[in-house]
Amino acid sequence: MTMRIGSRFAAQTALIPAMLIALVVYCGSTVWTVWISMTNSRMLPNNTFVGLRQYESLFGNERWIVSVQNLALFGVLFIVITLALGFLLAVLVDQRIRGEDWLRSVFLYPFSMSFIVTGLAWRWLLDPTLGIAKIAHDIGFEAVQFDWLVRQDRVIYTMLAAAVWHASGLVMAIMLAGLRGIDQEIWKATRIDGIPAWRTYIFVVVPMLKGSFATATILMATSVVRLYDLSVAMTNGGPGIASEVPAKFVMDNLFERQNIGLATAAATSMLITVIAVVAPLLYLQNRAAARAAR
């Protein structure tokens, strides 16, 4: 008994630094950010309380609204497409085809690049006077017009394309690991029953890959929320404000525009949105876990 208490004490002592860091750095900074968002701080933080005026000015700000809309559109499409594409690639690689190792590396390779490099490369590819458009013109397809990068209503899809290219390989790797973990007996059973492979995938395998899908979704969702560098490298938010994203709004106001009050109001709004999405999920998960334990 004493030994157990002793070891628990040691374990807790060992955890103190981590807990302190979590408390002071994460919670402390969050509280401070929320407080600053209710002051009129500009370049330096100050404590002049102005209530919700920063939030009023934030939600009256067209660029912020555009940023939020962009993120919503981008986020939904990005998660759905990467999951679908990643799963398909995994199924393809899982057919025990020749050159599997090679293909796997090819698909995963984009993920080894930073968003800055990805953004720059895609910007060159999609430039209306260089890249793909120029190749098409040079080999005789004069009519090809590829100007999505410089069109306000389409530019967000070019960012989507770059991001999907970047992340699909990772989703594939996660899915492939899941697929390899599926018992071969299940495949034998469905084959005996004469169920076509595609139905087995959709109705048997996908439900069994719940864990892989959850992992991939969480990873993709976090990269959506912190989306910043791709926008900076590819379009710098342009043309105009058509490809602005919330994180970039925060960064620009925090530093370049010396407007800490507005930047922290934007950051707080992002936090509230994330909590609003995550909290119900956590609640459901907890309830499911509790039920399973019963």
Next chain:
Amino acid sequence: MFSRKYLLSCAAALALGAAGPAAAQTAEVIHWWTSGGESAAVKVFADQFAKAGGTWVDTAIAGGPNARTAAINRTIGGNPPTAMQFNTGKQFDELVENNLLADVDAVAAKQNWKGIIPPAILDAVMRNGHAYAVPINIHGQNWFFYSTAVFAKAGATEPKNWDDLFVQLDRVKAAGFIPLAFGDQKNWERNMFNTVLAGVGGAEGFTGMWGKRDQAFVKGPVFRKVAETYRRLKGYVDPASPGRNWNDSAALVIQGKAGMHIMGDWAKGEFTAAGQTAGKEYGCTVLSNGGGGYVMGGDVFAFPKPKNADVAKAQALLATTMMAPDTQIMFAQKKGSIPSRQDVDSSTLDICAQKAMKFVSDKSAQIPANELLSPPALTGAVEDIISAYWNDNSMTTDAFVAKVSSALASTL
């Protein structure tokens, strides 16, 4: 474990201590001059400072906002550099308000800044009657640079006013060149808008909008004309302009692919680097319907409160050196700007700089730059609207006016 660097710096510190007070004048300077022409210019400061008995420790950080953020953070954190760069204007307001900067009144009095620096530039470093920064140069922000070769082929001539500009642009367009080289990024969209604002709206309009946040002006007919002229320019840029860098746009003029480029006089650095001379391969002019209309900004160095007497001495020496007549001229030659001192011999500068000196000597020809008139938060908020107006053809001029007016009213 002591690294070799540590031991070396200890040895250096001992050596410095032994060498006496003169060698203690070490100045660490944070600035953002990293391109070829810029670093050549900053080397002038370093060399002159060394000649005067100081030691220059260079902390160059690429990108103005990054450099300013680093300098501000270090100043607040209690480990300030000896000197740090800002643009002439309001960027260091809050550092003064929070009592973090040392004044340079002694140097200003000794060198008689009042008598030799244009009032708008001097005012921009004064707070409550004290000088808080060294205004080292003056940049004109609304220049038109044009390729003489392209103009000759197109039969175009140097534009004389804004109406004439569109005649010349049409000629260049008809000859098959890109009429207006443009790097379509937010800050350059704003700079181009400001060029139109200064040229068509005049000094009153410019200071009315950015400085006084004058609602009557923004809702009036002159501002409408400014907005419409600005949008008219869009018909003369090429489809690949969105996202392009300003120096790549200047390169289009240098290579003879485009006729004209609207930019501050720092663009001369690109022409010089390509071996071109003002007045030969390229020409320069400033357009204004009312005459004059030269938008003046520049760079300053500010000095955080010194921790001891040695630092204070180094700061005074640095300020004196930067403003010394020969340093001023040598720096301007490399940077493309003109000296902030008007009592120096400017005959060695190029013809664009000569034109600039003439503008700067005439008070009625000057307009203080955007950064001198409005805080970054307001500048940024309006910049977003200017950018949306340029890029979104469905946005009406009425909507633009309404948005600008509400941003001027609501920004804290």
